[in-house]
Amino acid sequence: MVIVSSSTVAEECFTKNDIVLANRPETSRGKHLGYNNTTILHLSYGDHWRNLRRIGAIEIFSSSRMNAFTSVRKDEVRRLIMKLSRDSRQGHFVKVELKSMIHDLTLNNIMRMAAGKRYCGDEVSNEEEAREFKELMAEIFETSGRPTPADFFPVLKLLGEVLEKKDKKRGKRLDGFMQKLIDEHRSYKIQGIHNNSMIDHLLSLQESEPHLYTDQIIKGFIFKEQSHKLMSFGMGRRACPGASLAQRLMGLTLGSLIQCFDWERVDGKEINMMEGIGLTMPKAQPLEALCKPRPIVDKAFYQGN
Template identity: 70%
Template sequence: MVVVSSSTVAEECFTKNDIILADRPKLIVWKHFHYNYTTVTASPYGDHWRNLRRIGATHIFSSSRLNAFTSVRKDEIRRLLLKLSRDSRQGNFTKVELKPLLRDLALNNIVRMVAGKRYFGDEVTNEAEAREFKELIAEIFKSGGVANPVDFFPILNWFGRGFEMKVKELAKRIDEFLQRLIDEHRSQGKTSNSMIDHLLSLQESEPHYYTDEIIKGFILVIS
């Protein structure tokens, strides 16, 4: 955060140095989780970031792509309502904890749109894969939300790299999991309307723009 009290300095911040001040900090977590600052949320402003923004706006977040997943959202809501209905069968009122149910609803919507799979709640086809995904997501939130002094005082790197080594190891596990997802979809061909299948089909015609690393970056950012 930058606080200025002078109108002259404020004008300079929003004109000459606008891009510099609006750019993203190079945090250790982002370096390893976001493929050396190459994902859309961690990449500095420039040609690469503009290309990622174009891909996201055209092929992931456009109205047509989001409308294509209407059936997924309807199905997940139907599953939730059926579960609530079963819990209150025979007219008996039952106390329900909505927070985990709504969390599962949101995450299943995301994962089904991204990979065409369900990892939460009932009817999970691959329990081991779902469990690994949940563990990785929990560790990402845990590590990603930690403020590390080295990000603000780089000289501290001389006194130990324990935090960075931990983040680097987790990033390796995440990358291996995402690569398995991509390889699985690639080997099966386009069997669904998922984001991975869609980007892999674009990869065939423009491999330079739609590399595996870019696809993994979008999976990580959206998930």
């Protein structure tokens, strides 16, 4: 292990010399949650990885595909603004917990793009399916940020077997959930129903190139989504392929929250930035703040309703 503490050297590692760091070790978690280490996240650098990267760049995260889902991003942000304003329209500040709201916004945006469905908040078409999805995501995001000790220290094999058994169970549940979505959209296509989702688009490509767009590759893409001073999405070959989507959604969301509300800290206290456990490095304490809607909210969302 080498610790790089210079931003200049870090930038060089992930741009000019990134091929040296482009491989990924095979892990038990990648085996069970990443289709035997074959998804774009777990796969080592090579021909297959380059092909997956090409599919992501051209067919999923291209500018044209991102533009096609602009209405989805706008609608989810609008729902967030409405939810915040409903509880604070009396002209005074109210305390709100933002972590769960932003979490729901993110999952709904991704799943509406991927499968044309909302799984959080209102207008959820299938409550049982939504509950299963949210449980799976919570488990996977919490555990995926933790390495399995036995992958690095064989002497801990017994402990590794216990953790691997849990990952294997999660992997089967996740695969079953995603396969059900694909089969559902395949049935829609037979019925002539099309909702312009990512799954629909990839299934259309599967018809002409089935060897490139297998069900496994489609499932591997459903849930997988720069400044050298803040490498939130990485850099170079292994940079996150969904960075452009995240930047579009974050810009729209943050801009809307700033424009539509006045914000203050709870009791004037500093925000606790201590990190929690999980793949996305969540805050240990959910973000709470005081918000009060500005007049623009009434003008933009309530006039004429």
